[in-house]
C-alpha cells in the first residue's frame with residue numbers, strides 16, 4: 440500500500456543514500472540545505488549525514504556556538520557538498536539562510552527527565568519564531584523542516600510568522616515526525632521478527648504522547664504477530680512514549696539525537712528526491728492539513744505525497760481499527776490545544 444518513498448523511513452541510511460545516488464543525475468542535484476542548530480546533539484550527526492547525501496550541493500551550518508568548527512570538521516569528508524559555517528556575528532543567520540532550498544531546524548533545548556515536550560515551549564518558541572522570521576525575510580520560498588520541540592506548537596509558530604510576512608506556503612512547512620515512524624517500525628519488527636525495512640507503520644496525529652497515533656492495523660502481516668490486549672497496548676505506549684525512554688536512559692544529558700538525526704536525514708533525502716522530480720515520494724509529516732480543520736485542528740501528521748513544490752497531497756488516515764479510532768479521539772483535543780498555543784505565541 441505504501442510507496443518505496445514511505446518505506447525509506449525504515450531503511451538503513453546506507454540503502455537510502457545509495458538509492459539517492461541513483462538520482463544523482465536528475466534535477467535533484469543543486470540543492471542548498473541549511474541547518475539551524477548544527478552544533479547540537481542532533482545538529483552534528485545530521486550535518487554529517489547530509490554531507491553524505493549526494494543530493495545536497497551546498498550545506499550551510501548555523502548555530503549560536505561552534506558552527507564554523509562543525510563546518511570545518513564535516514567539510515573534510517570527501518563528498519561533493521560544499522560546507523560553510525556561519526556564526527551569529529556579521530549577520531550569519533541571514534547569510535546561512537540566503538538562497539537555501541531547504542532549512543532544517545533542530546535549534547533549541549531538549550528535555551530532561553520529568554519534563555514534557557510542552558515544558559520546552561517557553562524557551563524554544565522564541566528560538567523557532569526568530570529563526571522563522573529570518574527565513575521569511577531571506578528565504579521565503581525555502582522548505583522549512585521543524586525538529587525543535589514541542590513540534591505540535593513550533594510548526595504553527597512558523598506558519599504564523601510566514602503569514603505575517605505575507606509569504607506563507609502551507610505546502611512547504613513540515614514538522615518532522617519521521618522518528619515516530621522509525622520507532623514504530625523498529626518496535627513492531629522486534630515483536631514480529633520481520634525486517635524493519637519491510638515493516639512500515641504509518642504514524643499520524645502529532646509528536647508528543649497521546650497525540651502520536653500509530654496505525655498498526657495498516658502495517659501488513661507484521662501486525663498479525665501482535666496479540667490484542669496487553670501486548671498491543673504496551674506496543675502503542677512504547678511508540679507514543681519512545682522519546683521518554685531515551686530521555687530517561689540519558690539521565691539528564693538530553694533526548695534522542697542519533698536516531699533523530701537519522702530520521703531527519705531520511706526525511707530530507709525524500710524531500711530532495713521529490714523536489715528533483717521523483718514521482719510518488721510519500722512520507723508521514725506534520726503539515727497544514729485539511730483533514731480535521733472542521734474540529735479546529737489545523738496541523739496534522741499523515742502520509743503526504745511530496746512533489747517539486749512540496750506537499751502535493753495530504754492523505755487521510757484511511758481505514759483504522761476501533762482501538763485506533765479511540766487513540767485518534769484522544770489525540771485531537773490535545774493537538775488542538777498545542778496548535779492554539781503556538782498560534783498565539785507568534786502573534
Ligand SMILES: NC(=O)c1ccc[n+]([C@@H]2O[C@H](COP(=O)([O-])OP(=O)(O)OC[C@H]3O[C@@H](n4cnc5c(N)ncnc54)[C@H](O)[C@@H]3O)[C@@H](O)[C@H]2O)c1
Nearest residue numbers: 476478479480481502503546547548549586587588618699
Ligand atoms: N522532532 C523530533 O522527533 C525530535 C527528536 C529529538 C529531539 N527533538 C528536539 O530537537 C531540539 C534539539 O535537540 P538536541 O538534542 O539537538 O539539543 P542540543 O541542546 O544538543 O542542541 C541544540 C542546539 O541548538 C542551538 N541553538 C539554540 N538556540 C539557537 C538559535 N537561536 N539559533 C541557532 N541555534 C540555536 C544550541 O546552541 C545547540 O547547539 C530539542 O528541542 C529537542 O526536543 C525533536
Ligand SMILES: O=C(O)C[C@H](O)C(=O)O
Nearest residue numbers: 550588681682683694695
Ligand atoms: O522525547 C523528546 O523530548 C525528544 C523527541 O521528541 C523524541 O521523540 O525523542
